[in-house]
Amino acid sequence: MTAHAIGGEWLFGHTIGIGNWAWGDRYFWGDRARYSVADSRAAFETTLAAGITLIDTAEIYGPWRSERLLGQFIRDSERDSGSNKAIIATKFMPLPYRLGKDSLRRALKGSLHRLGVERVALYQMHLPAGPVAIETWMEAMVEAVQEGLTAAVGVSNYNVDQMRRAAEVLDRHALRLASNQVEYSLVQRNPEFDGVQAACAEMGVRLIAYSPLGKGLLTGKYTPENPPHGLRGRTLAGKLAAVQPLVGLLKEIGQAHGGKTPGQVALNWTIRKGALPIPGARNARQAAENAGAIGWQLAEDEIAALDEASARLR
Ligand SMILES: NC(=O)c1ccc[n+]([C@@H]2O[C@H](COP(=O)([O-])OP(=O)(O)OC[C@H]3O[C@@H](n4cnc5c(N)ncnc54)[C@H](OP(=O)(O)O)[C@@H]3O)[C@@H](O)[C@H]2O)c1
Numbered sequence: 001m002t003a004h005a006i007g008g009e010w011l012f013g014h015t016i017g018i019g020n021w022a023w024g025d026r027y028f029w030g031d032r033a034r035y036s037v038a039d040s041r042a043a044f045e046t047t048l049a050a051g052i053t054l055i056d057t058a059e060i061y062g063p064w065r066s067e068r069l070l071g072q073f074i075r076d077s078e079r080d081s082g083s084n085k086a087i088i089a090t091k092f093m094p095l096p097y098r099l100g101k102d103s104l105r106r107a108l109k110g111s112l113h114r115l116g117v118e119r120v121a122l123y124q125m126h127l128p129a130g131p132v133a134i135e136t137w138m139e140a141m142v143e144a145v146q147e148g149l150t151a152a153v154g155v156s157n158y159n160v161d162q163m164r165r166a167a168e169v170l171d172r173h174a175l176r177l178a179s180n181q182v183e184y185s186l187v188q189r190n191p192e193f194d195g196v197q198a199a200c201a202e203m204g205v206r207l208i209a210y211s212p213l214g215k216g217l218l219t220g221k222y223t224p225e226n227p228p229h230g231l232r233g234r235t236l237a238g239k240l241a242a243v244q245p246l247v248g249l250l251k252e253i254g255q256a257h258g259g260k261t262p263g264q265v266a267l268n269w270t271i272r273k274g275a276l277p278i279p280g281a282r283n284a285r286q287a288a289e290n291a292g293a294i295g296w297q298l299a300e301d302e303i304a305a306l307d308e309a310s311a312r313l314r
Contacts, residue, residue, distance in 0.1 A: 007145065007170075008152035008178020011122070011206040015218070015271060015294050017054030017089075018047045018287065019210060019278040023066025030230020035282045037069065042284035043125035044073040048085050055195050056181070056278045058091035058126055059111050067114040072111060075116050089122035089179075089208075091156060092128035094137065096160050102138035108149050123150035124181060128162045138169035145175060154179035154208070160195040167203060184209035186246060186310040187217055188241065188265055192273075201274065209270045211279035214239075218266035220247045239313075245308045253302050260292065267293035269306055 020027045023040040047055070057066045078084045090111045092104050108123060123144060125137055141153040155166050158180050165201060167177040180200055184191045184207065191197040191207060200207040215217055216228055217236055224240045227233045250262035257265070263279070267290060270277040281287035298306075 011178055014054045014276055017050055017056055017278040019056040019280045020066045020070055021061045021281050022282060023069050028231050040069055041073050043281040043287040046284040046287035052291055053085050053087045055086050056089045059107060060093045064114055067111055071114050071116040077238045088120045090120050091124040091126040093126045094132060096130055099132060100132055101136060104140035109142055110206035120150050121177060122152045124154035124155050124156050127157050134162055134165045135169050138166050142173045144178040152178035156181035160199045162285045163199055166306030179206040179208050181208035181210055183211050184270060185212045186269055186306060187214035187313060207275045209275040212267055212270045213263050213279050217243050218263060220262040242313055249309045257296060260291060264293040268298050272298050272303055
């Protein structure tokens with residue numbers, strides 16, 4: 001990366017964020033009845049009140065509904081407080097019928113409209129899929145930065161080679177690749193083994209950890225007797241029994257830190273691994289609890305013990 005490459009350094013100033021996939025989703029989480037729009041709004045407000053400002057969303061969540069809800073919450077909080085503290089990261093989905101650079105600009109304009117803002121802080125490629133080359137999408141991203149529609153460019157679910165290809169295009173325009181958002185938690189440690197974590201460190205790219213609570217598995221509230229329902233429940237069913245010893249260790253370590261919860265310990269682990277977790281809080285209580293994952297540190301021997309317990313899941 002050239003020394004003068006700019007864009008995205010600010011992400012290193014964020015220790016934790018929040019993800020809002022579940023706020024608008026109808027299919028994967030399958031539990032609209034359990035959480036209301038008021039709950040999502042309370043999660044948003046509690047997160048900002050705790051000083052956590054990075055909010056991750058995507059056009060595909062809902063679809064569109066998660067962005068719309070976030071836009072509505074931002075407008076309402078702006079009206080009540082006179083300022084907007086939310087720093088928005090959203091994503092472009094390279095759907096198979098999106099065949100050219102213009103489609104990225106159109107999609108971004110759509111996101112900005114739903115969010116009710118003139119620019120986002122971070123625009124991310126959601127997946128490295130579809131018929132269009134990574135290089136073409138990155139050229140479109142460069143134009144979006146030049147037009148002032150996004151401050152920084154990120155990718156998601158990219159492997160090391162794909163990251164390097166994206167960074168190379170941005171670099172030619174004196175822009176840096178700001179982030180790679182990948183699944184990373186005590187139940188999904190691929191970034192440590194596939195080179196992504198090392199490449200992020202080498203390239204100065206922020207590793208954003210999605211599903212850092214293992215979609216709820218690491219909070220300790222789900223067991224084989226009490227599984228999550230809907231599609232998520234079916235996806236996680238095979239892991240519920242195996243994860244219990246790890247949850248036991250998270251509880252034990254949390255006790256040694258003055259009663260931290262398993263989820264707080266799991267989030268602190270991702271932070272200590274150099275990543276920026278974006279847990280999906282559903283209501284005020286969860287948002288407040290997740291905010292308590294920062295401001296303290298797991299010890300090296302605790303991290304080693306968690307690594308060992310999680311390795312038994314592989
Ligand atoms: N780039 C990508 O491809 C991609 C893919 C997946 C996710 N993401 C991003 O990452 C974000 C987070 O990931 P995620 O939502 O999949 O999984 P997650 O953060 O690992 O888990 C979220 C679930 O954990 C539970 N939870 C959260 N905080 C809790 C607390 N304090 N106490 C108890 N339970 C708590 C909730 O379960 P209940 O619903 O049961 O209460 C919630 O639905 C998403 O919102 C999205 O922004 C990105």
